[in-house]
Amino acid sequence: MPVPQVVVDVVLKPEISDPQGQAVLGALGRLGHPGVRSVRQGKHFVLEVDGDPDEAELREIAETLLANPVIEDVELRLAND
Amino acid sequence: MPVPQVVVDVVLKPEISDPQGQAVLGALGRLGHPGVRSVRQGKHFVLEVDGDPDEAELREIAETLLANPVIEDVELRLAND
């Protein structure tokens, strides 16, 4: 039986500047990929949980530990596979 | 018209140790979330492209520039919204 997986993506809020994304964008431009217009870099977590995932608990983990709500937004999804 | 978005998730290859994920896992245990059994931490990129995304080009960008193919795997998806 597959272990339930939860994927959490954490991205900087749009109003917070993202030097890593900027650096990637700059490099892509120089390397001949001018079609990329913007890049934002965030974090990606894959959690495996025992038994049935408790969505409320996972959301709390994501919003209070994995992300800093002062500067970051969170997206969470169950990805059983 | 929405700008086409491409999402790239970069994760460490399974055989590579992931101290970042380990640190999160340890914290979750101490904070009373023993149900989480494993955590892997990776990077999450959101790219906006001009016009129609050229999937082959994007895949190349993801695999050779956004990730270090020696230690990382890549997942790419189009996320028009």
Next chain:
Amino acid sequence: MRIGVITFPGSLDDVDAARAVRLAGGEPVTLWHADDDLRDVDAVVLPGGFSYGDYLRAGAIAARAPLMRSVVDRAHQGLPVLGICNGFQVLCEAGLLPGALTRNSHLHFRNRDQGLRVERADTTWTSSYTSGQQIVVPVKNGEGRYVAADPELDRLEGEGRVVVRYVGGNPNGSSRDIAGVTSADGRVVGLMPHPEHAVEDLTGPSVDGLGFFTSVLAAAVAA
């Protein structure tokens, strides 16, 4: 006066902070992150370092350590707290100070001797300075860029909550050159530069950092 210095797993400048306390004339008291007892200290320093490797976000995991609950409670009752570098990051993550510290704009760790202007010489930790005084202390960080939303920054400026500002170059891209901020009551202060590395002629670029530690001692005497 007893000044606690907390050691988290991955704290590095705890010995330095304790030395600075001693050189200022205080009694350093070691505190362990996993305890919940503040051992009757009169003030607390959260030192620099990489708590839990800073693998998740700088300061994020340490801010949730058992001892931090006591620190937060006592800080709300007026206990003086100083966060240096990683300590500043922990205080922001714990909600004791506003804003957040993120990856430097140039994306490198940077260690240099840095000019600072003391904007507020009336906090518990800066009373040994004069307002507007310029000092030199080391900075060394990879995630030292102070950020907050613009209205929040306006509010902080309006309330005079910026304690120190970078001069002669901004080492990490911090908003409005902010190097350190304070709580509304002036008793909790956080800053990215390392005053504990500027307390001896032999080992520092200056002895300008000593004032942070003498300030809190003076405050205790006055109280």
Next chain:
Amino acid sequence: MTTDSATAGLSDLDTGPGQLADRLDTVELAAATPNDEQPFAELGLRAEEYERIKDILDRRPTTAELAMYSVMWSEHCSYKSSAVHLRRFADLPRSDALLVGMGENAGVVDVGDGYAVTFKVESHNHPSYIEPYQGAATGVGGIVRDILTMGARPIAVMDSLRFGRADAPDTARVLPGVVAGVGGYGNCLGLPNIGGELLFDDCYLGNPLVNVLCVGVMRHEDVRLAKAEGVGNKVVLFGARTGGDGIGGVSVLASETFDAEGPAKRPAVQVGDPFTEKLLIEACLEIFAADLVTGIQDLGGAGLSCATSELASGGSGGMHVDLDAVPLRDSTLTPAEILMSESQERMCAIVEPAKVEEFLLVCRKWDVLATVIGEVTDGDRLTVDWHGERIIDVPPRTVAHEGPRYERPMSRPADLDALRADDPAQLPAPGSPAELRAAWLAVISSPDGADKSWVTEQYDRYVRGNTVLAQPEDAGVVRIDEHSNRGIALSLDGNARFARLDPYTGAQLNLAEAYRNVAVSGARPLAVTNCLNFGSPEEPEVMWQFAEAVRGLADGCRELGLPVTGGNVSLYNQTGDVPINPTPVIGVLGVYDDVRRRVPTGWRADRESVLLLGETRPEFGGSAWAAVVHGHLGGRPPRLDLPAERALGELLATLADEGLVSSAHDLADGGLAQTLTESALRYGVGATLTLDGDAFAALLAESVARAVVTTTDGATVLAAAAAAGVPVTELGTTGGDALVLTGLFDLSLEELRGAWTATLPALFSSPGAAVGIVPAGTVPTS
């Protein structure tokens, strides 16, 4: 032992004969199937080495034994090509300062007041080429564990780096990652980086050098050794879990050359975890303080194979390990893979049964995983069980200390005479003051001569609060006692151009430079370490270079009265069949009774006399001027003069002790021009100077045994120099915002600073570099 290796899968062993998927290759099976074929050649063993293993065991080895012998008999672990030469160091006259000599994890030196210092350099060249950040990071981790293993608290690191041409695309890939890795790991451990080297040359393009030094301090009585003694004592493995990292790395990759396609086998890169290492350090120091171990060894190259066989071999010989007890990160590992894994941040200790509980308690406090995996046994066999069956039964000495030794053939490089005949005296010299000025600027703004702060600002120099001098000073200086102010100084130097022209003299010149850097800083030189980076030992010309360098270093140490406390050999540094220039990196440790007497390089005050100590000759062979201005390498290196170095060193120590000089800076690559530039720019103080005689030689020749000092008491310094037999030239006086060379030209500090500081940022500050993005096609296909 740490490792200079990247890694390869051990797929041969998974499916090799005798290891059927459902049938474990046990000692019993090996005895019953003597004729099974085994993949010894794929594992880097020669046919006669394989035969010797069979002789030792009186049967064929099991798969696990074969794995163990192959890694331990690799060049990297067994020093099979270099050992016969390295003996020269052991033959040096015994030094009173040496508490623990060569052969242990690191040598230990008495620095007075009951303090002992241990220091050592290690290379992590090949892994850093494949994955610059992690390769360099794990290099720091490895050498730090070596120092910790001796019982010492690590107190500082240094890094000596060499890359291909500064403007080559692959350098833009490798350098930023290496620097970030050295910084990322060292900063996170809380170890100040106090110095190093950064040099560029085409010969390192496909084979950069990443050499890291760590230094540690302890009390004399705290010295720990790698030996397993006391029957019944427990073997405890602690630190990170064991994963599939770097399996077979040592044997396969440190003993293999790189061609354009990179290493032949797919590497499994090791990812460093400095946070775990920091906890490991604190836990170990608590364990040492409570006297809980009788022997200890770090796990580096060859992992458990190395640690168990070295501990057993260093002790009474008997040890039993139950491999099932090893905590794994990956449950699919085979026993051979567990034994060879190079997972980082692990240590192995021998603990008396009565102390095991307390040991485990300290580990728990620091969140360090610790597991009893075996015990010291009677007899002289190392045995290992897996799932209740015996898979290893060997005499540990044959694995760890009695590996093969070769007298490799040597021959003097065929091109050496032509190279030496190509005298730089034939190069066009600067004909006018304007040309000389241009040559000065070219040298100091070349990637080798330019300001290194782009690199060194990425390193924490302040942590621990005891750093007295760090980059860009001549030596890194650390206080080791806050009350007595006892301190130490360290410098690493490795001029490979000189060594290419003459490896014997070149090694001595590097020793002389490191010695001089320590001496100008006011310390008394005390001991030597080294990291010898060379090409393939199977090339007779390389082997000759190696032997000459070792002979040179040993002779130099004898003359200066310094012991060699240890070192590291890194061979197979080449691209295709082109070896790197021989690169013996030499480290000298010095000591201060009172570190407040340290002498910095920079000028701080106006109106001080600027004096040049030592004698200048028109020596340009292997010089920075010839390389930078003419792309030339030829002729003879500068004449070595160790008695003059010694006289200079003693004079400088006296001047420092008596507080007679306010600055001192040695002359090395780039000659006086480089030294004046650095001293003036440090605090922005200029000078007005007059050069006698040939201004070109005065500014750009690289004669040895020289230093510039500044003083407010010129007469006394002149007298002291005369008494010491050191020639002195009065150059002029500090002050102003320019270097004014009377009758020649002026260089404003502003222009000088612009030229000196712009080079590295212009090369390496592209936005992509910081996020690891470099032009396609430059990533090694591995």
